[in-house]
Amino acid sequence: MTAVTTTAPAGATTVNPKTRPRFSPRRRAGKWLLSLLGLVVAAVWAFPVYWMILSAFTPNARLRSTTPQFLPTHSTLANFQTLLSGGSxxxxxxxxxxxxxxxxxxxxxxxxxxxxxxxxxxxxxxxxxxxxxxxxxxxxxxxxxxxxxxxxxxxxxxxxxxxxxxxxxxxxxxxxxxxxxxxxxxxxxxxxxxxxxxxxxxxxxxxxxxxxxxxxxxxxxxxxxxxxxxxxxxxxxxxxxxxxxxxxxxxxxxxxxxxxxxxxxxxxxxxxxxxxxxxxxxxxxxxxxxxxxxxxxxxxxxx
CATH class of the missing domain: 1.10.3720.10 (MetI-like)
Structure with missing residues (x-):
């Protein structure tokens, strides 16, 4: 019984399966787009919670200004002190x-x-x-x-x-x-x-x-x-x-x-x-x- 051997045609290149790229550039780009979309959805979902906490530490006069502040630059505990007092x-x-x-x-x-x-x-x-x-x-x-x-x-x-x-x-x-x-x-x-x-x-x-x-x-x-x-x-x-x-x-x-x-x-x-x-x-x-x-x-x- 003789073994059958096959030879690659001249000029053909063989690719090692271990070194073959796992994802094509198109699939990799799609994966990045889906990840970016997930981050955007997470940010949209988390923003109201962040705004609630940020506003809780912001003076009311500052909060009612026409220019919104997205960073805690004027934080205060006065709002919580008023609520936690006995009269509230x-x-x-x-x-x-x-x-x-x-x-x-x-x-x-x-x-x-x-x-x-x-x-x-x-x-x-x-x-x-x-x-x-x-x-x-x-x-x-x-x-x-x-x-x-x-x-x-x-x-x-x-x-x-x-x-x-x-x-x-x-x-x-x-x-x-x-x-x-x-x-x-x-x-x-x-x-x-x-x-x-x-x-x-x-x-x-x-x-x-x-x-x-x-x-x-x-x-x-x-x-x-x-x-x-x-x-x-x-x-x-x-x-x-x-x-x-x-x-x-x-x-x-x-x-x-x-x-x-x-x-x-x-x-x-x-x-x-x-x-x-x-x-x-x-x-x-x-x-x-x-x-x-x-x-x-x-x-x-x-x-």
Whole structure:
């Protein structure tokens, strides 16, 4: 048996695959254009945040000038000092927002987790009706429920109350959160609990020791969603918290702007107030970003 050899024609050049250029000039130019476009989009997205923070440290007279300043050349802390003083009402609104948000997150995680567990693990009469009810409630516009919600809270004396507004927030956030958690619950095999029960654990202990730790990223991701919804909610709070003494931070910010309308809106203090409202969200996100990222990725591929 003889080996067949081939020879390159005269004048032809051979190219070593290891030294062959990975990208052609056209593909390299396209890659640079896409990178440049991504930087432009990121700059456009980040500029409002930068302008808010820059304006928060700028005197109002300087901010209202016809020539905008894009660099912090005249920074001051006077805007924050005014807001953090006792007369601005910031601390009262902050305590109200924190109380409502934390209670809402706890209630949402409990009820949404139980609902997702029931949908994913159990077959019971009315299961399809329950799923359809969750979808239907999610499609209802919040504005169409304001009158009924106001009368319901007024009838039981829960207007201007942390518990009353937390119940409304929970009812608004739970349907979507159930669907978020459903993918996580369905992604954990039930055989893990069965194997733990064979080893001698009860169903409750098997769930707490095996299944619940695997669902932690999903619970964190759902908690972040509930936190953001409750912290930034405005319209329901406007209906359920009519008193000036019981306001969340978004309502306080609106009242702050209205109070300044007679002498012109102090945009520097408005931007400083907006920065203070956004700060707890940023701190909370920094603490849970690792768990939230893994939870969102897991929920995308499971279920």
């Amino acid at each position: 009402g910031f601390w009262t609104a902050l305590r109200m927002s924190l109380s409502i948000t934390l209670l809402t997150v706890v209630l949402v995680l409990v009820f949404a987790f139980l609902g997702a567990l029931a949908i994913s693990r159990f077959r019971f009469p009315g299961r399809k009706s329950f799923v359809l009810a969750v979808l239907f409630i999610q499609m209802l516009p919040a504005e169409g429920l304001f009158i009924a919600q106001y009368k319901m809270l007024a009838s039981v004396g829960l207007l201007n109350n942390v518990i009353g507004i937390s119940v409304l927030y929970t009812a608004a956030v739970v349907p979507f959160t159930i669907w978020m958690l459903r993918g996580f619950v369905a992604g954990v095999p039930a055989e893990l609990e069965e194997a733990a029960m064979v080893d001698g654990l009860s169903r409750t202990r098997a769930f707490l020791r095996i299944t619940l730790p695997l669902l932690a990223p999903g619970l964190v991701a759902s908690g972040v969603y509930a936190f953001l919804q409750a912290w930034n909610e405005f319209t329901i709070a406007l209906v359920a918290l009519p008193s000036q003494s019981a306001q969340t931070l978004p309502l306080w910010l609106r009242g702050f702007m209205s109070a300044s309308a007679s002498r012109g809106i102090d945009w520097a203090q408005v931007m400083a107030a907006s920065t203070l409202i956004a700060l707890p969200v940023i701190v909370f996100f920094l603490f849970v970003q690792g768990r939230m990222t893994s939870g969102l990725v897991s929920g995308a591929v499971k279920g």
